[in-house]
Amino acid sequence: MLSLKYLSENPDLVINRLKVKNFQAAGIITRLKQLDSNRRKLQTALDNSQSDINRLSKQVGVLFQQSKKEEAEKVREQTIKIKEEIKNLSPELHGIEDQIRELLVQLPNVPHESVPEGVSPEDNLLIREGGQVPVLSAGALSHWELAKKYDIIDFDLGNKITGSGFPVYKGKAAKLQRALINFFLDEASRAGYLEIIPPILVNEASAFGTGQLPDKEGQMYHIGEDNLFLIPTSEVPLTNIFRDIILLEKDLPRKLTAYSPCFRREAGSYGKDVRGLNRLHQFDKVEIVEVQHPEHSYESLENMTSHVEYLVQKLKLPYRIILLCGGDMSFHAAKTYDFEVFSAAQEKWLEVSSVSNFESYQSNRMMLRFREDNGKKIQQLHTLNGSALALPRIMAALLENNQTKRGILIPEILIPYTGFEVIEYG
């Protein structure tokens, strides 16, 4: 969320920038201003009353010690009225603080100045593209047909065991999946990300910290009995490692990576885009997360983007990098690059990574800060994350693009990981 301080110092800037996200913020900001001014007044009144009580209490203590009981009794009576006041003001203050928080959470992050205006994916900006779109022979198969032909991914079996969106990988597909995970993790380590194995269930505070709660609650699987959530991405546990922490400037940036399964309910998404591996309830992903000094976070965004680009290049997949327009960006991001790879049999671009700078939006929520080297000043940090990469659509594109008469060819870079060069019959 945005900080009250930032909002009150730059109301017009926020209102204007949020128009890029097609969000009308003026009403909320006006309301926040009023609430904040009330909050300050109440806080001051309450502090003064409490100060009086503290002072009188000390007097009572001293008087009792000197066994001046009657005087002590008199002073004690004075406190009754003040306590009454505190009893009234205190819930009022909490009420206002709750209202402020509720409103703050409704404001999306302010997009970076380089983010184009727009309302739909058509307004996104193509940044770069690379790789060769393969020319498939007539009768090329989609990945779900290939999965069946080679008996390597079983969607029906997943239906039986769990439900739709939970495929079962078998044999060489299972090994290829594992190879991809290892490849991605090794590359992330080489690029300086610390490898982590995080919990895949998180509590409410963590889900709030990265912004899944309160608004995206319906997207997560919830374990009611223990009030825990299955992670939709390891961004959640990874970033929350830093919740309520004050880092030192000299320790920046902090870079983490993790493989984890991810769980998404995908409530409300039906239709043709969900075939095969295109949209699942459970999928594997390697994530990269970075916590960075505000002055360097946009360099980091570019570096993370380059890292992801390197991965798709090594896999020899045709890709494009897209700068999302305001209307297509997520609520929490300040700037996002999407990566899409071309899946040749479906003839579709599939999103395989989303790399975002959240600036201080998440760190405000989770009280993530750093202490400056040259003094005592404490500042908010910036957080970033990106998929590097999401597995199923990579798998889909690899299967479709690399199909040949003799089978599906494994990209060279992965052969040391898979131990085989081709997926064929049997």
Place this chain on the structure above:
RNA sequence: GGAGAAAUGGCAGAGCGGUCGAAUGCGGCGGUCUUGAAAACCGUUGUUCCGUUAUCGCGGAACCGGGGGUUCGAAUCCCUCUUUCUCCGCCA
């Protein structure tokens, strides 16, 4: 799952109703000494909110796992939740 013990500042660890934001030690920072360093000695050392201030700062409030209560006054007493440890049971 059952029984018991505990949770205090960056860490270790005292305090168990009054002047305690909290002894002491370690660590960190600054200084003296030294050619330099170490040792020794001296000083300093959290966060949030409100007010004030051009800034350093200053004044006030809150925070001793979270939430609630008792009291003029709570780190200290009570309730509740969470977590950790010990024992028993179960188990990859």
